[in-house]
Amino acid sequence: MAVQISPSILSADFARLADEAARVPNADWLHVDVMDNHFVPNLTLGLPVVEALLKATSTPIDCHLMIEDPDRWAPAYAEAGAGSVTIHAEAAKAPVRTLRQIRAAGARSGFALNPATAVEPYEDLLPEIDMLLLMTVEPGFGGQKFLDVVLPKIRRARELIAKHGGQVWLQVDGGVAADTIERCAEAGADVFVAGSAVYGAADPYTAIEHLRSLATT
Numbered sequence: 001m002a003v004q005i006s007p008s009i010l011s012a013d014f015a016r017l018a019d020e021a022a023r024v025p026n027a028d029w030l031h032v033d034v035m036d037n038h039f040v041p042n043l044t045l046g047l048p049v050v051e052a053l054l055k056a057t058s059t060p061i062d063c064h065l066m067i068e069d070p071d072r073w074a075p076a077y078a079e080a081g082a083g084s085v086t087i088h089a090e091a092a093k094a095p096v097r098t099l100r101q102i103r104a105a106g107a108r109s110g111f112a113l114n115p116a117t118a119v120e121p122y123e124d125l126l127p128e129i130d131m132l133l134l135m136t137v138e139p140g141f142g143g144q145k146f147l148d149v150v151l152p153k154i155r156r157a158r159e160l161i162a163k164h165g166g167q168v169w170l171q172v173d174g175g176v177a178a179d180t181i182e183r184c185a186e187a188g189a190d191v192f193v194a195g196s197a198v199y200g201a202a203d204p205y206t207a208i209e210h211l212r213s214l215a216t217t
C-alpha cells in the first residue's frame with residue numbers, strides 16, 4: 001500500500017483548527033487525538049470539536065481515542081463521519097463489539113497498543129481491525145522521543161498481518177519525524193502520524209512531502 005501521512009492536530013493551533021487543516025491539503029488524513037484526562041494524563045477535545053472539524057475540512061479524519069470508555073463513545077465518532085476511529089486495547093472492555101460498531105457506522109476500525117502492550121494476544125482480533133496502531137511513545141503528549149524499543153513489535157505485527165491476508169494498515173504514532181520514519185517504514189509501518197514534525201515545521205506542506213519521500217522505499 002502507498003505510504004499515508006496523518007498529521008496530528010495536537011501540535012496545531014487549537015484556536016484556528018480549520019485554518020490549520022487547510023495548511024495540509026496534501027495530508028491523507030487529519031489525526032485527531034481525543035484525550036479524557038483518565039486514560040492519559042491530558043485533556044484535549046471531544047465529539048463537538050470533531051463534528052465542527054468535519055464540516056470545516058474535506059480531509060478524512062482519523063480519530064485516536066485515548067479515553068477510558070471507548071466502547072461507550074467510539075460509535076458516535078464513526079456516526080458523526082470520522083473516516084477512521086481507533087480504540088485502545090488497554091481501555092476497551094468489549095473490543096470485538098466496538099470494532100464492529102465502528103465498521104457498521106461506515107468508518108475504518110482502528111485498534112491501538114501502548115508501547116508495553118504485546119501484539120500476539122490480539123492476533124485473533126485482526127479480522128475485526130482495519131488499522132492497527134502501535135504507539136511509539138507513551139500516549140498523552142506530542143513532542144516526545146521516539147521509542148526504538150517498539151521496532152521489533154512493528155516487525156512482528158507486519159508478519160501477523162501478512163499471515164492474515166495483509167489487508168490491515170499498520171500505523172505508528174509518537175516521535176515520528178525525519179530522523180525516525182525510515183526505521184518505522186523499514187519495519188513495516190505504512191501509515192505515519194506526525195504532530196510536531198509537521199505542525200512544528202515552518203512549512204507543514206513541505207514537511208509532509210519530505211516525510212512521505214523518506215517513508216517511500
Ligand code: DX5
Binds near residue numbers: 137138140144173197
Ligand atoms: C500522543 C498522540 C500523538 C501525538 C504525536 O499521545 O497520540 O498523536 O500528537 O505527536 P508527535 O508526532 O509530536 O510525537
Ligand code: ZN
Binds near residue numbers: 032033064
Ligand atoms: Zn495520536
